[in-house]
Amino acid sequence: MSMDRRKFLKVAGVGALGLAGLPASRLLAADDPRFKPPAEGLQGKRWAMVIDLTKEAHDADAISVCHKIHNVPQLTNPRHEIKWLWNTGFKHAFPGLASKHMAVQYKGEHSALVLCNHCENPPCVRVCPTKATFRRADGIVLMDFHRCIGCRFCMAACPFGARSFNWVDPRTASNLDEPGEVMLTFPTRMKGVVEKCNFCAERLARGLIPACVENSSDGRMLFGDLEDPHSDVSRIVKSKYTIRRKQHLGTEPSVFYIV
Amino acid sequence: MNKRGEMLTGLVIAVFLVLVLSPILYNFAVGNARSVPDLKPPPGGEKQCVESKEWMRGNHMQLLFDWRETVVREGNRTYRASDGKEYNMSLTSECLSCHTNKDEFCDQCHDYLKVKPYCWDCHIVPPKENA
Numbered sequence: 001m002s003m004d005r006r007k008f009l010k011v012a013g014v015g016a017l018g019l020a021g022l023p024a025s026r027l028l029a030a031d032d033p034r035f036k037p038p039a040e041g042l043q044g045k046r047w048a049m050v051i052d053l054t055k056e057a058h059d060a061d062a063i064s065v066c067h068k069i070h071n072v073p074q075l076t077n078p079r080h081e082i083k084w085l086w087n088t089g090f091k092h093a094f095p096g097l098a099s100k101h102m103a104v105q106y107k108g109e110h111s112a113l114v115l116c117n118h119c120e121n122p123p124c125v126r127v128c129p130t131k132a133t134f135r136r137a138d139g140i141v142l143m144d145f146h147r148c149i150g151c152r153f154c155m156a157a158c159p160f161g162a163r164s165f166n167w168v169d170p171r172t173a174s175n176l177d178e179p180g181e182v183m184l185t186f187p188t189r190m191k192g193v194v195e196k197c198n199f200c201a202e203r204l205a206r207g208l209i210p211a212c213v214e215n216s217s218d219g220r221m222l223f224g225d226l227e228d229p230h231s232d233v234s235r236i237v238k239s240k241y242t243i244r245r246k247q248h249l250g251t252e253p254s255v256f257y258i259v
Numbered sequence: 260m261n262k263r264g265e266m267l268t269g270l271v272i273a274v275f276l277v278l279v280l281s282p283i284l285y286n287f288a289v290g291n292a293r294s295v296p297d298l299k300p301p302p303g304g305e306k307q308c309v310e311s312k313e314w315m316r317g318n319h320m321q322l323l324f325d326w327r328e329t330v331v332r333e334g335n336r337t338y339r340a341s342d343g344k345e346y347n348m349s350l351t352s353e354c355l356s357c358h359t360n361k362d363e364f365c366d367q368c369h370d371y372l373k374v375k376p377y378c379w380d381c382h383i384v385p386p387k388e389n390a
Binding site for chain 2: 032033037134138142146182189201
């Protein structure tokens, strides 16, 4: 078959257009038939949490279980502290909403329970230069530690201080170097990466709800799919008055508070 | 050229040859300084890897990179091998469940090849039982 230059360019052009039309995902691993979601995993469209601040705060168990199963190191230098889930004063969690006339449960330095808000418009994701932090289809804002270059833009962008940086090697400088302290089921991190709460993505994959909710004192924390009208979280958010942290910034947090 | 010149040229060539061949001569002299790795099969007696042995030898790094990408970013956890068997895509809970002798297997080969995967800065090698 012979082909003149003009005809060749036409065919080549149409061919190139066709390729450009292929969705990028077809060229990546997304459709790879070798990979399947876990059969027993919990599926959601937008995972969310409700924390009831009218209940007395007994959050020590929830916090220690979270930090234990994720190998979050306990470091003695407060400037190196790593935290995924922690207590803080209501006035710090909700600046502008506290007053000296409030009920006593809002006054202590440990009155509020805070964690990553898994925002619908996460500023951390917008600034990350390597897409190490990204928002999953189920609404979880996740860290891909393999891609983190430690630039800490995400820490500057997060209005909630939900992210911690590993200033030191977490394995050698903390409780994790003592025998039996490290959990084999979850990797540690290394010096130079940023970390935060992952809404227990690894537990959801095994059909389990987040460990903090499972270990919270009665009714203090709830977990569910905000897009599922029958979930515990939807029921509460639709029937009660709830607030979110720094709502005016427009990041649309997925953690709701009953006050 | 006179005799002296010829001798000098010969000497230079001889020294040159000794220098060039010295690494090989050195290895002959010290014996098996760089012996080829002698890989031990999994101590548990498993006979088959995730994919064929030849494929694994050349592609296990890419397979692991694909696993970590799809597990962390796409939420997949199950791998369907070409023989239809299913595996949990995990570096420590899957690969090291058979290759429990990481130091004699992965490390021996990597040391020989001067490859240093940084995975173990985070991923925790299960401690050997009664060791």
